[in-house]
Amino acid sequence: MQKLERSHVQQQPGSFGTYEAPGPPARPCRRRSLRIRPGLLHTEVVSSYSEEIPAMAFVCDPSVAQRSIPPKDRGSSVGFVIDPFRFRQIWYESDIEMKVLTVSIVDKEVVAVLEQQKVRYLRNGVLKDHTIDVIQHFNCGLRRAVFVKYDEDVEGSELKEIVQAIADYDNEHIADDFVIMTEEDINILDFENAEEIIESAKESNSATRKTVIDALPDMPDVVTPYEIGMFTGLGRSAEIASIALLQSGVLQLYDHEPIDVHSALINTGKFAA
Structure with missing residues (x-):
């Protein structure tokens, strides 16, 4: 570049x-x-x-x-x-x-x-x-x-x-x-992850995203979308919302790993609370 x-x-x-x-x-x-x-x-x-x-x-x-x-x-x-x-x-x-x-x-x-x-x-x-x-x-x-x-x-x-x-x-x-x-x-992994984040943002809603954000202070330092879904009781909708929230920075990927429901995410929302 x-x-x-x-x-x-x-x-x-x-x-x-x-x-x-x-x-x-x-x-x-x-x-x-x-x-x-x-x-x-x-x-x-x-x-x-x-x-x-x-x-x-x-x-x-x-x-x-x-x-x-x-x-x-x-x-x-x-x-x-x-x-x-x-x-x-x-x-x-x-x-x-x-x-x-x-x-x-x-x-x-x-x-x-x-x-x-x-x-x-x-x-x-x-x-x-x-x-x-x-x-x-x-x-x-x-x-x-x-x-x-x-x-x-x-x-x-x-x-x-x-x-x-x-x-x-x-x-x-x-x-x-x-x-x-x-x-x-162009990093292909970055692009594929970005596509996943955008699609998740289009599928999720603001109420579910707020619920996830509010729950982050009570969750571990490292968490997966699947665990967020279990913790909030919202299941798949919270998994999608947590992936969408990667754009905001309250959750962060480790080492640019591919995004899925079992990806380890840094819970920066916990430290911002």
Whole structure:
């Protein structure tokens, strides 16, 4: 993943599903990324943590895409994913965009996800337009513009120079951080887990999620969705709700294990009580 940014931000976002808590700690997922700033090329590792819990009511609003999305070649699919945490459709124009958006939706540090946003830049003395595939707004205040492309479309193209020009131009209102992401940057397990969390959020309801949250202070430091269902007496509905709550951070996966009803989860809701 190649990153281009304008300004230094001390607290940087990491991957969803990790948290350092009392007891056996979860290992944070650290991504090594190529970060480009105006006039500077260097590599660094970034990660951070958050426990913010969003509102859980589900209402589906339209997409905020600023352009229509045409069909692509290479067997690309065009469609939308439902964000049950921010209550709207989010459109994609390729399989890799869909995967990036899906993981972004469940990242507990992301508070907003915008797709297909227009931006201007100056190159060779000419003012030009470009469309950013994804913009992520993090709860630390960082805004990240993500340019999602197939790896073969990045190499040998002018994309790096275009993104650098966008980073160098007067776009402080758009983003602080500029990233080129390809299929090589997509962790399939993270994506599959994100799909499971989204589907669970769509199936569960706010009353059951509240019941689970209220029960966490009385439960062990490490617990499974099955045990949560047994403890609350709600069975399968509480299992689904507990998986949906992975997005909020009150429950956390160990070591990015696959999600199922017997997954060991760190009960961070117990320590927050």
